[in-house]
Amino acid sequence: MRGPWRREIFLLLFCSVCFVIQIPLTTQGGVYLFQLVDNYGANGACILFLSFVQCVAVGWGFGAERMCDAVEEMTGQRPWFIFILCWRYFTPLICMVCFICSFVDYQALTFGNYVYPDWAYYLGWVITLSSIVVIPIWAIGKICLTKGSLKQCLLVLWHPVSDPVGHKKKDMKETELTPISAPLPDMLSIF
Numbered sequence: 001m002r003g004p005w006r007r008e009i010f011l012l013l014f015c016s017v018c019f020v021i022q023i024p025l026t027t028q029g030g031v032y033l034f035q036l037v038d039n040y041g042a043n044g045a046c047i048l049f050l051s052f053v054q055c056v057a058v059g060w061g062f063g064a065e066r067m068c069d070a071v072e073e074m075t076g077q078r079p080w081f082i083f084i085l086c087w088r089y090f091t092p093l094i095c096m097v098c099f100i101c102s103f104v105d106y107q108a109l110t111f112g113n114y115v116y117p118d119w120a121y122y123l124g125w126v127i128t129l130s131s132i133v134v135i136p137i138w139a140i141g142k143i144c145l146t147k148g149s150l151k152q153c154l155l156v157l158w159h160p161v162s163d164p165v166g167h168k169k170k171d172m173k174e175t176e177l178t179p180i181s182a183p184l185p186d187m188l189s190i191f
Helices: 006-026 030-041 044-075 081-104 118-132 134-145 150-158
Strands: none
């Protein structure tokens, strides 16, 4: 789709698809469908699993020490050691425990006196897994596209490609802020 109108055509198609998908929510039974999507699409299990993966990526893949270096460069202060422990151990552990507990405490979805049929539960789990399964699929794809043995692929893919900061402090150009000496407009003259 090349040409001057490709962005507009993409936006038209995207908005049209979203509109068609949302039409069932406006029908008389739309509240039941909304409860199904709300309970399974935005439930805690999805968020906790994604949080666990992000914590592992930051604490172990990116590296807690590198994270400290990046925070120090941005703020000028190095984070306390407790942050390293949280990034590596505490937060992933808490996310995983809560993720497991959300399945242990699972209850069937009801809306008032209405009990959803079995096909609705399957649809709900498809909605839930649609956001969770993306991560393993992407990881398997990256492993398949990387050359070398499985061990070599994992060693290459586990760490960032380059320096996340991208430069050293000695290479940075010093910038100096100069005050602007423009007169401020007299805002009180209208009173």
